[in-house]
Amino acid sequence: MSPRTNLAATMEFPPPTDQPNVFPLSWHRGTEKMEEIWSASQREVWDPAELPWDTFDPESYTWEEREAIAYWWTLLSVFDASAPPVFAQALIKTYEVHEEDAVRRCFFSVTRDEQNHEQMCGMAITRLLGHPDPLAYEPKTELGELAQRNAKWLYFNGGRYWEGYKEAVPRYPLAVLFSSFLMGEIAAATIFHQMAAGAREPVFEEAFKHIGRDEGRHMAICMSLMDRDYPKLDVSERSLITKQIRAGYLFLSAVLYEPPPDFWDLPADFIDVQRRCEAVARDAGFHIPDVDEKRENWRSAILNLKGVLDLYDIPFPAIPEVGISGEEISDVDLDAIIPVF
Numbered sequence: 001m002s003p004r005t006n007l008a009a010t011m012e013f014p015p016p017t018d019q020p021n022v023f024p025l026s027w028h029r030g031t032e033k034m035e036e037i038w039s040a041s042q043r044e045v046w047d048p049a050e051l052p053w054d055t056f057d058p059e060s061y062t063w064e065e066r067e068a069i070a071y072w073w074t075l076l077s078v079f080d081a082s083a084p085p086v087f088a089q090a091l092i093k094t095y096e097v098h099e100e101d102a103v104r105r106c107f108f109s110v111t112r113d114e115q116n117h118e119q120m121c122g123m124a125i126t127r128l129l130g131h132p133d134p135l136a137y138e139p140k141t142e143l144g145e146l147a148q149r150n151a152k153w154l155y156f157n158g159g160r161y162w163e164g165y166k167e168a169v170p171r172y173p174l175a176v177l178f179s180s181f182l183m184g185e186i187a188a189a190t191i192f193h194q195m196a197a198g199a200r201e202p203v204f205e206e207a208f209k210h211i212g213r214d215e216g217r218h219m220a221i222c223m224s225l226m227d228r229d230y231p232k233l234d235v236s237e238r239s240l241i242t243k244q245i246r247a248g249y250l251f252l253s254a255v256l257y258e259p260p261p262d263f264w265d266l267p268a269d270f271i272d273v274q275r276r277c278e279a280v281a282r283d284a285g286f287h288i289p290d291v292d293e294k295r296e297n298w299r300s301a302i303l304n305l306k307g308v309l310d311l312y313d314i315p316f317p318a319i320p321e322v323g324i325s326g327e328e329i330s331d332v333d334l335d336a337i338i339p340v341f
């Protein structure tokens with residue numbers, strides 16, 4: 001509309017604004033649970049810069065240990081550094097579709113939390129490597145070289161989904177988009193609590209406690225959205241969720257378990273290098289659950305999610321990798337997955 005169309009001179013009230021429009025002028029209350037989660041997020045705000053960094057001395061570690069621990073943070077950041085823009089996009093959608101006020105605030109809180117997680121990854125990596133960019137940094141040890149090559153491949157794989165995600169956001173309802181994300185949140189909440197419990201450095205222990213708590217809230221946001229919207233889903237959306245869950249499993253396995261080769265395009269010795277890094281990090285006191293613990297954690301997160309989807313008669317995909325039977329999904333839509341947790 002050109003600013004010179006002087007509509008106001010011709011009518012008493014303006015014409016209606018086209019919808020969907022990013023600009024709701026309303027603050028409807030609906031899902032009470034979302035209000036509770038929002039208040040919790042306000043109480044539990046934290047700032048990674050305020051952690052006891054002065055107790056952390058990277059020089060008390062060998063270069064191999066520093067590079068191995070930095071590798072773990074880099075692996076995490078492949079997921080957490082994509083989260084702020086992913087949620088910023090979802091936040092805009094909550095405004096466009098004029099979501100309830102508390103739902104908008106909850107998505108805002110996830111965006112902020114994920115920004116913190118991303119900052120935390122950056123602070124840890126920068127101190128450990130003495131360099132702010134793990135892909136451009138010059139490795140000091142043989143394991144550091146291999147870890148960096150792994151990181152480059154992870155980054156390449158993680159970067160493939162942004163275009164697809166942007167296209168998926170306007171097409172699908174929030175509760176469908178975020179179905180696979182819930183599985184990540186459930187598993188992430190557990191893994192961070194385990195890492196906090198085993199951490200030796202106060203700075204990492206505190207960070208993992210905060211991150212684990214944040215992920216628990218994100219999980220609750222997903223659950224409330226599902227509770228509200230899944231009973232009203234139509235059949236085509238149900239089968240889309242089944243596929244999303246399978247895609248989410250494949251994607252998130254890279255950080256929560258081990259990356260499945262049918263999805264992740266990685267060098268043949270990738271897993272071997274990752275296991276070597278994890279072993280060095282563990283010996284240096286940086287607790288990472290071992291592969292059996294990871295599989296168990298991942299499996300119970302998936303079973304939890306299955307319990308939720310069963311309530312709404314949404315078929316669950318087969319995940320034979322962790323011993324879960326269900327619907328065979330072969331045509332996973334790699335373009336529409338949500339690459340975060």
Ligand SMILES: [Fe+2]
Pocket residue numbers: 080083113114117215341
């Ligand atoms: Fe996160």
Ligand SMILES: [Fe+2]
Pocket residue numbers: 114185214215218341
């Ligand atoms: Fe999260």
